[in-house]
Amino acid sequence: MFRITIVLILMLALVAPGARAGAIRVAASTTDLASIAKSVGGDRVECFAIAKAGADAHRVEVLPSYMVKVSKADVYLKVGLGLDQWADPIIDGSRNSKLTVVDCSAGIPVLEKPTGGVNASMGDVHPNGNPHYWLDPRNGAVVARTVADALARIDAAHAGEYHARAGELAKQCESAWENGKQIAATIPNRTVLTYHRSWPYFADAFGFEIAGQAEPVPGIPPTAKHLAELVEIARARKIPVLIQEPYFSADAGKFLAREAGLRVVVMPLSCDSADAGSYLAHIDAVIKSLAGAGEGS
Amino acid sequence: MERRLALVLFSAAFFAAPARAGVTNPNISVIGQPFMRWHDDASDPSHERATLDPGEVEGVFDAYLNPYASGTFVLTFGEDGAALEEGYFQLLRGLPAGLALKGGKYRMDFGKLNPQHPHAYPFATRWRVLSSYLPGEESLNETAVELSGRIPAPGDFSLTASADWMNGDTFRVAREPGGSPDDPLAQGGDDDAGSPRPAFLGRLSGFSAIGDRSGLELGLSATTGINNVAADARTSVYGADAKVKLWTADNAYLLVQGEFLRQDLDHAGWDSTAAAYTTSRTHSNGGYIHADYNFKIRYNAGGGYERFRQPVAGGDWDQAFKLWVGLSLMEETTAFRLDWDRYLPGDTAGGSPDAINTITLRAVFSMGPHKAHQF
Numbered sequence: 001m002f003r004i005t006i007v008l009i010l011m012l013a014l015v016a017p018g019a020r021a022g023a024i025r026v027a028a029s030t031t032d033l034a035s036i037a038k039s040v041g042g043d044r045v046e047c048f049a050i051a052k053a054g055a056d057a058h059r060v061e062v063l064p065s066y067m068v069k070v071s072k073a074d075v076y077l078k079v080g081l082g083l084d085q086w087a088d089p090i091i092d093g094s095r096n097s098k099l100t101v102v103d104c105s106a107g108i109p110v111l112e113k114p115t116g117g118v119n120a121s122m123g124d125v126h127p128n129g130n131p132h133y134w135l136d137p138r139n140g141a142v143v144a145r146t147v148a149d150a151l152a153r154i155d156a157a158h159a160g161e162y163h164a165r166a167g168e169l170a171k172q173c174e175s176a177w178e179n180g181k182q183i184a185a186t187i188p189n190r191t192v193l194t195y196h197r198s199w200p201y202f203a204d205a206f207g208f209e210i211a212g213q214a215e216p217v218p219g220i221p222p223t224a225k226h227l228a229e230l231v232e233i234a235r236a237r238k239i240p241v242l243i244q245e246p247y248f249s250a251d252a253g254k255f256l257a258r259e260a261g262l263r264v265v266v267m268p269l270s271c272d273s274a275d276a277g278s279y280l281a282h283i284d285a286v287i288k289s290l291a292g293a294g295e296g297s
Numbered sequence: 298m299e300r301r302l303a304l305v306l307f308s309a310a311f312f313a314a315p316a317r318a319g320v321t322n323p324n325i326s327v328i329g330q331p332f333m334r335w336h337d338d339a340s341d342p343s344h345e346r347a348t349l350d351p352g353e354v355e356g357v358f359d360a361y362l363n364p365y366a367s368g369t370f371v372l373t374f375g376e377d378g379a380a381l382e383e384g385y386f387q388l389l390r391g392l393p394a395g396l397a398l399k400g401g402k403y404r405m406d407f408g409k410l411n412p413q414h415p416h417a418y419p420f421a422t423r424w425r426v427l428s429s430y431l432p433g434e435e436s437l438n439e440t441a442v443e444l445s446g447r448i449p450a451p452g453d454f455s456l457t458a459s460a461d462w463m464n465g466d467t468f469r470v471a472r473e474p475g476g477s478p479d480d481p482l483a484q485g486g487d488d489d490a491g492s493p494r495p496a497f498l499g500r501l502s503g504f505s506a507i508g509d510r511s512g513l514e515l516g517l518s519a520t521t522g523i524n525n526v527a528a529d530a531r532t533s534v535y536g537a538d539a540k541v542k543l544w545t546a547d548n549a550y551l552l553v554q555g556e557f558l559r560q561d562l563d564h565a566g567w568d569s570t571a572a573a574y575t576t577s578r579t580h581s582n583g584g585y586i587h588a589d590y591n592f593k594i595r596y597n598a599g600g601g602y603e604r605f606r607q608p609v610a611g612g613d614w615d616q617a618f619k620l621w622v623g624l625s626l627m628e629e630t631t632a633f634r635l636d637w638d639r640y641l642p643g644d645t646a647g648g649s650p651d652a653i654n655t656i657t658l659r660a661v662f663s664m665g666p667h668k669a670h671q672f
Binding site: 052055059061062063064065067068069071085086089092095096097120124219220246247249 | 365367389390391395396397446447450453454455457504505506509510512514547548593627630664666668670671672
């Protein structure tokens with residue numbers, strides 16, 4: 001009986017999942033990459049993201065349902081630079097030998113790449129550099145070209161379409177960057193505090209200066225001593241804003257708001273959906289929130 | 298056999314691409330788990346005094362071997378020296394129909410707790426029903442080959458089946474000599490202890506996501522092997538398990554997990570009258586359930602209960618309760634776990650003075666790459 005059960009189980013397992021339909025299925029670690037892929041692929045792609053908007057993309061629990069989703073995908077877009085290491089067990093668990101895995105950090109001018117040795121006493125440091133590159137729309141254009149190349153390899157017949165759309169998105173990214181800079185220029189004091197070291201690319205793109213982080217070192221929750229130091233800095237430099245991701249505790253932000261009189265702007269790091277246009281809409285929303293012209297605070 | 302296997306696997310891992318060592322070096326993690334323990338078990342000379350123990354140190358080496366396969370070694374270092382706890386390769390891609398192949402020595406995929414390493418438990422020691430029913434000293438850990446595959450299912454429901462063919466050595470139960478002079482054990486025999494005793498394990502598990510992050514996993518496991526070759530005596534264990542993880546806030550979740558096991562155990566003997574081996578079978582069952590609440594990323598608290606019939610003829614029901622709290626300074630890199638275990642063996646159920654209380658304070662520290670959390 002036991003052996004018969006085993007044979008039945010194996011026979012069931014041998015029934016292969018169905019082949020994909022016409023559209024190229026694109027799985028992405030984040031909604032930003034999925035949105036860029038949708039802009040590049042148009043109707044020829046179906047995109048979905050593993051990490052949900054507003055979730056901490058550093059820490060995603062590997063669910064078997066993600067593996068099932070990726071088992072039906074043709075392309076997987078990784079953020080890379082050590083941010084989405086959780087993608088590896090999902091990709092492995094998908095058992096999808098036809099999956100094309102694309103590291104979207106390729107070609108990105110990486111910021112904050114450590115020059116010396118890195119160890120855990122420095123906190124949760126990314127040894128290959130800061131991975132939050134999508135928050136600079138100019139890097140969105142780089143990702144678009146990387147995605148277009150990948151789609152063209154899979155579907156050579158429509159390579160021209162993919163590259164043309166990537167070029168169009170690159171223009172939109174350039175425009176979003178120019179527009180964002182103009183909005184940022186209206187902000188009298190562009191010195192900010194951030195909770196985590198997530199915003200250097202954004203600051204670099206739009207001319208903000210990051211005076212410090214609520215976390216004493218990356219990944220370590222704020223300490224009383226460190227927050228006291230930040231209050232001194234914020235008062236001395238009249239820093240108007242702390243940018244914080246929604247998944248962090250609000251306690252430190254409340255303390256800094258009370259003691260230093262700054263405003264806490266809670267913004268997710270990623271856009272809210274995998275739809276085309278969502279990526280740049282998020283960048284626009286962040287800049288407008290900081291300018292006090294939008295929602296999100 | 299294990300040493301040969303380890304040598305082969307080491308060779309595969311380290312000589313695959315010698316020219317690019319920087320790329321192909323394995324990830325290395327080391328996990329320490331010293332603890333302090335106090336208990337009131339009067340049968341132990343060290344009872345009612347706190348003892349410090351360095352615990353077992355675990356070294357983990359793992360890497361992709363090539364685009365299709367990965368290799369893993371888990372070495373343990375303790376007072377008895379070094380031992381190979383696990384050493385296996387996995388062929389992850391390239392087989393037809395999404396099948397995966399695993400071979401070597403590894404913790405068998407029976408239920409939810411057996412495949413886990415103890416440092417990952419929120420409590421100090423595994424539930425006794427597992428140690429009583431499953432073969433193996435610390436876990437059902439065998440040299441085996443596993444074939445697994447995903448069964449097509451609607452939507453994103455994950456249905457996975459696996460079948461393992463095991464060496465079966467952990468199923469061996471040494472028989473006590475019966476006293477008869479014609480008993481083969483009395484004549485220097487060993488009940489064919491060295492003969493092949495292949496064993497098998499099958500598992501079917503299904504996972505369904507609940508919302509974005511929560512999920513429910515249900516599983517069925519069965520294993521059978523020969524505990525005495527000469528008497529053709531078998532040990533079979535069947536299990537059903539369930540695990541549900543519900544996120545109640547961005548940084549808080551409740552995990553509830555339970556397993557029910559049934560063991561059919563043949564007890565081998567020698568009938569001097571018939572001059573033949575005999576077997577008598579016991580059927581035992583039991584299980585555990587526990588709940589663990591994690592909040593603010595770094596704290597957890599929980600409790601659990603188990604009840605199972607001792608796997609002997611006319612065995613009584615054993616019970617145990619556990620309560621625990623934990624603090625992780627930064628995820629698994631440094632964690633402190635305090636655990637109270639109250640064991641009510643057999644006829645003492647109901648709280649007689651023979652209940653055994655054990656309090657354990659563990660420090661679990663891990664250096665090396667931090668791996669993603671699996672459901």
